[in-house]
Amino acid sequence: MIDHFKSKESKEKEYLFSLSLYAWAGFQPNQFTDIYWNCWGTWPELLSKFIFEMYKDYKYRKISVKEILKNIQEGKSANLLRLHADRTSTPPKLTIEDYYHFPQGYFGNSPQFIPRPNTDDPTNGYIVCMVLYDIKAPSDGNAPYNPLVEKKCELWIFDGQNLSDGPRYRLSHPRLDMGVTIHTTWLSKLETPPPRTDYSVRKDYEDLVKKTGSEAIAILFNDDIYPHFEN
Numbered sequence: 001m002i003d004h005f006k007s008k009e010s011k012e013k014e015y016l017f018s019l020s021l022y023a024w025a026g027f028q029p030n031q032f033t034d035i036y037w038n039c040w041g042t043w044p045e046l047l048s049k050f051i052f053e054m055y056k057d058y059k060y061r062k063i064s065v066k067e068i069l070k071n072i073q074e075g076k077s078a079n080l081l082r083l084h085a086d087r088t089s090t091p092p093k094l095t096i097e098d099y100y101h102f103p104q105g106y107f108g109n110s111p112q113f114i115p116r117p118n119t120d121d122p123t124n125g126y127i128v129c130m131v132l133y134d135i136k137a138p139s140d141g142n143a144p145y146n147p148l149v150e151k152k153c154e155l156w157i158f159d160g161q162n163l164s165d166g167p168r169y170r171l172s173h174p175r176l177d178m179g180v181t182i183h184t185t186w187l188s189k190l191e192t193p194p195p196r197t198d199y200s201v202r203k204d205y206e207d208l209v210k211k212t213g214s215e216a217i218a219i220l221f222n223d224d225i226y227p228h229f230e231n
Contacts (some may be wrong), residue, residue, distance in 0.1 A: 015096065017042045017076045024112040025122040032121045034084050034097075036160070038111045039127070041102075061163070072100060077101050078108045080163050100163040106133040112184040113160065126168075127158040130181045153178045188226040201229040 018040035032147065047069075056065050063071075082098040102108040108129045131154045139198035153176045156167035207223050 003118060015079060015081060015099065017071070018046075021109070021111055023111040023127060025113050025115050025125060033120075034082060036111055036113060036127055037081045037083060038109065039079050039081065040107070040109070040142050041078040042072050043075045044072055047072050067197070075104065077104050078106065080108065080111060080158065082123065082160070082163055083203065098161075098163045100158065100166060102131070103133075106131055107180075108156065110181040110184045112186050114186050125160045126145045126162050127163070128156075128184075128186075129154045129156045129158070130178065130184075131170075131178070132178070163200070202226050 016039055020040045021038045021060075023038075024034070079102060080100045081096050083094050083122055084097045086093045108131050110130045112128045113125055114128060128131050129173045131151060131211050134198050151173065155170040157169040159165065159170070171181065205221060205225075211217055212218075
């Protein structure tokens, strides 16, 4: 367990705001030993009046409403965590063994584990994240927001065994302009799957297309969608 974690409560306050997406090596094992989590953090723009009213009287609350509001106003950055399950103790313990805080204003999301070849070690690989941030605030408050100038999208690649060192690589392109991504997957190779002889896109959709009563949708399916799957 990381030394400065003095209590379970301190972990929740420091790291576990908006616990969001996880990643691990390969397919789901019978037992996890190590798993990666991405937390989105919190900032004032996320707190709507509707959500506040919905949860302010939640009876299982561990952190007071006053303290929640204080944390939101101060802001908590997004992060990456590696948790390790120790089953030698009774009861088993889940501890945070490694972590990385994204810089304030950077939104790290969609973690994906990519294993190194020829290893069964669930930490021996890379974590890839999509990261969004603004290069600068608009100079004129009345000027329209221009994402091509002010928004930046990057792929950050971390060493799965050393998140705290930060990204090993940051990849981008002037024309890379992505919105918020969620779930991801990694394939060891890309290949065209064999055609299915037991399924027809046309038979599956033609009744639904007719029910729309839309000539434009019918043309779209007949000219573009059906031929794509039949040729």
